[in-house]
Amino acid sequence: xxxxxxxxxxxxxxxxxxxxxxxxxxxxxxxxxxxxxxxxxxxxxxxxxxxxxxxxxxxxxxxxxxxxxxxxxxxxxxxxxxxxxxxxxxxxxxxxxxxxxxxxxxxxxxxxxxxxxxxxxxxxxxxxxxxxxxx
Amino acid sequence: xxxxxxxxxxxxxxxxxxxxxxxxxxxxxxxxxxxxxxxxxxxxxxxxxxxxxxxxxxxxxxxxxxxxxxxxxxxxxxxxxxxxxxxxxxxxxxxxxxxxxxxxxxxxxxxxxxxxxxxxxxxxxxxxxxxxxxxxxxxxxxxxxxxxxxxxxxxxxxxxxxxxxxxxxxxxxxxxxxxxxxxxxxxxxxxxxxxxxxxxxxxxxxxxxxxxxxxxxxxxxxxxxxxxxxxxxxxxxxxxxxxxxxxxxxxxxxxxxxxxxxxxxxxxxxxxxxxxxxxxxxxxxxxxxxxxxxxxxxxxxxxxxxxxxxxxxxxxxxxxxxxxxxxxxxxxxxxxxxxxxxxxxxxxxxxxxxxxxxxxxxxxxxxxxxxxxxxxxxxxxxxxxxxxxxxxxxxxxxxxxxxxxxxxxxxxxxxxxxxxxxxxxxxxxxxxxxxxxxxxxxxxxxxxxxxxxxxxxxxxxxxxxxxxxxxxxxxxxxxxxxxxxxxxxxxxxxxxxxxxxxxxxxxxxxxxxxxxxxxxxxxxxx
Amino acid sequence: xxxxxxxxxxxxxxxxxxxxxxxxxxxxxxxxxxxxxxxxxxxxxxxxxxxxxxxxxxxxxxxxxxxxxxxxxxxxxxxxxxxxxxxxxxxxxxxxxxxxxxxxxxxxxxxxxxxxxxxxxxxxxxxxxxxxxxxxxxxxxxxxxxxxxxxxxxxxxxxxxxxxxxxxxxxxxxxxxxxxxxxxxxxxxxxxxxxxxxxxxxxxxxxxxxxxxxxxxxxxxxxxxxxxxxxxxxxxxxxxxxxxxxxxxxxxxxxxxxxxxxxxxxxxxxxxxxxxxxxxxxxxxxxxx
Numbered sequence: 001x002x003x004x005x006x007x008x009x010x011x012x013x014x015x016x017x018x019x020x021x022x023x024x025x026x027x028x029x030x031x032x033x034x035x036x037x038x039x040x041x042x043x044x045x046x047x048x049x050x051x052x053x054x055x056x057x058x059x060x061x062x063x064x065x066x067x068x069x070x071x072x073x074x075x076x077x078x079x080x081x082x083x084x085x086x087x088x089x090x091x092x093x094x095x096x097x098x099x100x101x102x103x104x105x106x107x108x109x110x111x112x113x114x115x116x117x118x119x120x121x122x123x124x125x126x127x128x129x130x131x132x133x134x135x
Numbered sequence: 136x137x138x139x140x141x142x143x144x145x146x147x148x149x150x151x152x153x154x155x156x157x158x159x160x161x162x163x164x165x166x167x168x169x170x171x172x173x174x175x176x177x178x179x180x181x182x183x184x185x186x187x188x189x190x191x192x193x194x195x196x197x198x199x200x201x202x203x204x205x206x207x208x209x210x211x212x213x214x215x216x217x218x219x220x221x222x223x224x225x226x227x228x229x230x231x232x233x234x235x236x237x238x239x240x241x242x243x244x245x246x247x248x249x250x251x252x253x254x255x256x257x258x259x260x261x262x263x264x265x266x267x268x269x270x271x272x273x274x275x276x277x278x279x280x281x282x283x284x285x286x287x288x289x290x291x292x293x294x295x296x297x298x299x300x301x302x303x304x305x306x307x308x309x310x311x312x313x314x315x316x317x318x319x320x321x322x323x324x325x326x327x328x329x330x331x332x333x334x335x336x337x338x339x340x341x342x343x344x345x346x347x348x349x350x351x352x353x354x355x356x357x358x359x360x361x362x363x364x365x366x367x368x369x370x371x372x373x374x375x376x377x378x379x380x381x382x383x384x385x386x387x388x389x390x391x392x393x394x395x396x397x398x399x400x401x402x403x404x405x406x407x408x409x410x411x412x413x414x415x416x417x418x419x420x421x422x423x424x425x426x427x428x429x430x431x432x433x434x435x436x437x438x439x440x441x442x443x444x445x446x447x448x449x450x451x452x453x454x455x456x457x458x459x460x461x462x463x464x465x466x467x468x469x470x471x472x473x474x475x476x477x478x479x480x481x482x483x484x485x486x487x488x489x490x491x492x493x494x495x496x497x498x499x500x501x502x503x504x505x506x507x508x509x510x511x512x513x514x515x516x517x518x519x520x521x522x523x524x525x526x527x528x529x530x531x532x533x534x535x536x537x538x539x540x541x542x543x544x545x546x547x548x549x550x551x552x553x554x555x556x557x558x559x560x561x562x563x564x565x566x567x568x569x570x571x572x573x574x575x576x577x578x579x580x581x582x583x584x585x586x587x588x589x590x591x592x593x594x595x596x597x598x599x600x601x602x603x604x605x606x607x608x609x610x611x612x613x614x615x616x617x618x619x620x621x622x623x624x625x626x627x628x629x630x631x632x633x634x635x636x637x638x639x640x641x642x643x644x645x646x647x648x649x650x651x652x653x654x655x656x657x658x659x660x661x
Numbered sequence: 662x663x664x665x666x667x668x669x670x671x672x673x674x675x676x677x678x679x680x681x682x683x684x685x686x687x688x689x690x691x692x693x694x695x696x697x698x699x700x701x702x703x704x705x706x707x708x709x710x711x712x713x714x715x716x717x718x719x720x721x722x723x724x725x726x727x728x729x730x731x732x733x734x735x736x737x738x739x740x741x742x743x744x745x746x747x748x749x750x751x752x753x754x755x756x757x758x759x760x761x762x763x764x765x766x767x768x769x770x771x772x773x774x775x776x777x778x779x780x781x782x783x784x785x786x787x788x789x790x791x792x793x794x795x796x797x798x799x800x801x802x803x804x805x806x807x808x809x810x811x812x813x814x815x816x817x818x819x820x821x822x823x824x825x826x827x828x829x830x831x832x833x834x835x836x837x838x839x840x841x842x843x844x845x846x847x848x849x850x851x852x853x854x855x856x857x858x859x860x861x862x863x864x865x866x867x868x869x870x871x872x873x874x875x876x877x878x879x880x881x882x883x884x885x886x887x888x889x890x891x892x893x894x895x896x897x898x899x900x901x902x903x904x905x906x907x908x909x910x911x912x913x914x915x916x917x918x919x920x921x922x923x924x925x926x927x928x929x930x931x932x933x934x935x936x937x938x939x940x941x942x943x944x945x946x947x948x949x950x
């Protein structure tokens with residue numbers, strides 16, 4: 001029997017409300033508002049209260065996929081990464097680094113955004129980096 | 136936001152323009168209600184009769200896309216009545232005289248003709264905003280998603296400076312961020328012209344600093360924005376696109392245009408937690424993890440960097456976004472091997488002055504608001520306390536311009552788009568949630584009862600909406616939330632995609648598309 | 662089934678200081694876990710300066726050194742009911758205030774939780790009018806703003822005072838409060854005694870979906886009606902309300918009706934079946950959520 005309350009942050013809008021994830025035997029069972037959080041003070045909106053539902057959706061992607069014969073098919077990480085790396089390198093070689101664009105995300109963490117723009121600038125060699133702040 | 140969420144509660148006046156706050160930022164709306172109940176004055180300006188308008192001291196529904204004229208009109212009255220804060224203007228700003236000359240022409244008659252807002256309402260707005268200090272101005276995409284987005288923002292800054300509301304507690308110019316980490320994505324350099332903390336890529340010193348830190352020569356030309364990328368794809372210049380946690384096929388304007396652009400790509404790689412409409416078209420799809428399965432930080436609207444904690448193991452073989460990027464990078468010959476998110480954070484902070492004083496330990500559960508330049512700094516509640524970032528605040532004289540597309544005989548209605556309370560963006564996260572889906576299962580078109588009568592529409596009847604770019608079908612929702620002549624379509628629903636209709640005309644500086652205004656034709660479906 | 666800790670000198674010290682009473686409490690929970698009297702104990706722990714609900718386990722009994730009693734009030738009994746529904750074989754210990762205890766009593770009489778599965782340590786801190794004395798944080802309510810007092814309902818108002826408004830004025834004041842609603846369902850979600858599998862508030866035939874505010878006043882009145890004989894006046898709903906609707910006052914009123922008409926004191930006893938009030942007692946087999 002393992003029941004945990006994990007404090008975290010809602011990933012919907014830009015309010016940044018404090019939530020508590022309820023985890024029973026490794027399964028996410030609910031979301032609660034954190035009472036002492038400076039932003040939301042123990043309250044949430046309908047999306048926040050249901051934050052766990054998208055996490056446990058059976059529509060989640062559980063494996064990388066690669067298009068074969070026009071169809072996306074499940075693949076191993078090694079295969080998906082290798083194919084992507086090879087094709088990106090070929091495109092960079094033929095058309096230069098500015099033929100590649102990277103869209104980072106307002107949904108991923110700061111650490112991941114930092115790494116994604118580092119990838120674009122240092123690995124691909126382009127400043128073609130943007131995200132949906134405009135959208 | 137220049138100021139903080141909690142500060143809103145203590146404002147003497149709150150001016151909400153282009154933000155459906157109770158729907159899109161409910162926990163900020165809470166602070167507006169609390170301020171109002173403590174005695175603050177509330178001004179609401181929105182082309183729709185939004186929920187918050189019911190509680191306003193003055194609420195106006197100005198014509199779609201007429202924000203500059205409205206704000207100039209209010210400022211005209213403030214100056215005429217000598218309500219502006221002259222000492223503040225003198226000490227802390229510049230460009231006032233040029234600005235004043237522009238505003239001079241925006242007489243109440245002229246403004247009423249453009250915006251549809253009557254003189255008495257304009258006067259009331261001016262008086263409430265100028266004579267109740269501090270006044271907080273709040274806006275969202277209703278201000279920015281226009282071909283005049285930058286002009287609209289400048290106008291918001293003008294009015295705030297005019298009354299001395301920038302750099303004071305409970306005042307400020309406060310764009311509410313739409314997504315959990317838009318602020319962070321910008322702060323971290325997720326933009327074509329800047330490294331983390333807005334260090335411009337073309338400045339040699341910045342470029343060298345990052346080149347040294349990353350051990351690699353770096354490009355020093357500004358890259359493509361998302362808007363440029365679409366054109367570059369169509370022109371055959373952009374061959375590969377790596378999309379992380381976005382669904383541009385639904386979220387970008389003029390959908391048909393986007394689909395054509397994607398078809399021209401040699402390689403489309405998508406990284407997501409669901410098989411989004413964009414991912415369906417991809418050559419490779421990376422399965423990423425959700426917020427509950429990883430460590431890291433988000434930065435909210437009030438610049439508060441907040442710690443996200445892992446609650447459960449990743450589902451299936453999904454990996455965190457940083458692990459995927461690291462693996463891809465390593466496979467391309469640039470080794471990235473991090474122990475965890477904290478190690479990345481520790482690499483980032485010394486390169487990012489506004490985050491330099493932060494550590495996971497210091498963030499705790501309350502987070503820290505940037506700028507936080509050193510490890511003793513308590514973080515910053517509100518910006519520009521003693522001076523503006525550029526020294527003096529600059530007034531901009533801004534002339535009103537029509538939106539790129541106005542109704543005409545062929546497309547006689549205004550169309551605007553936005554969110555609903557139970558859904559989020561392209562619905563990838565919310566439409567799979569039972570409770571959120573139950574609230575709203577399909578898209579719809581909001582239409583005023585008078586227009587519905589003209590078209591002999593009953594609630595729920597299917598209508599065809601057509602613009603110069605595309606057509607969709609959706610059920611009609613007869614509602615007084617919109618005025619006659621204005622239609623509203625939420626953008627979450629792939630089967631009634633609002634962005635098949637929207638105009639991709641964009642602001643020349645910010646490159647933000649005009650999602651909020653276009654001309655549309657409506658007919659009852661056969 | 663319950664053990665009362667008497668003489669609680671500093672019930673709201675959140676510093677984690679070891680007072681003798683804290684030691685008492687911690688020792689007792691520690692002993693319960695070690696002896697196997699309970700498998701888990703739901704209490705509070707300070708996490709980076711924030712009191713959060715925490716599940717102490719027999720696998721790690723010495724963690725009870727970190728058990729605290731703080732101002733924070735989470736719905737530990739709802740967590741207990743959810744855990745019990747998944748794991749009917751385990752014994753659950755629970756730190757309870759009087760309002761938690763009343764909620765437990767309601768869950769027992771509605772057969773949502775088996776009392777044999779629960780052990781409690783009770784501390785006195787109840788703010789309810791049902792109780793003369795209390796030390797809970799809710800006893801220091803936040804004052805309502807001047808405008809709210811003018812047009813709405815002061816959250817600190819008594820039922821009797823609210824009833825002094827004319828019917829028309831009362832209606833307008835309540836409508837002001839209801840119209841602020843952002844339809845988060847937080848009042849229901851946080852409620853320790855809301856356990857229905859199908860909720861009338863989500864019934865599209867009763868209340869139209871898809872709008873903010875929801876249909877008023879029906880949205881709030883449907884819930885109010887369902888709180889009759891159910892609400893235990895813990896205040897969690899009002900505490901979770903983003904727009905400060907005085908829900909507690911509303912539900913206090915419906916409960917007063919139940920009390921006056923049927924002499925049914927919600928949550929005060931674990932043996933008074935709510936079914937009695939409709940005639941002969943109906944007995945049902947315990948059936949977890």
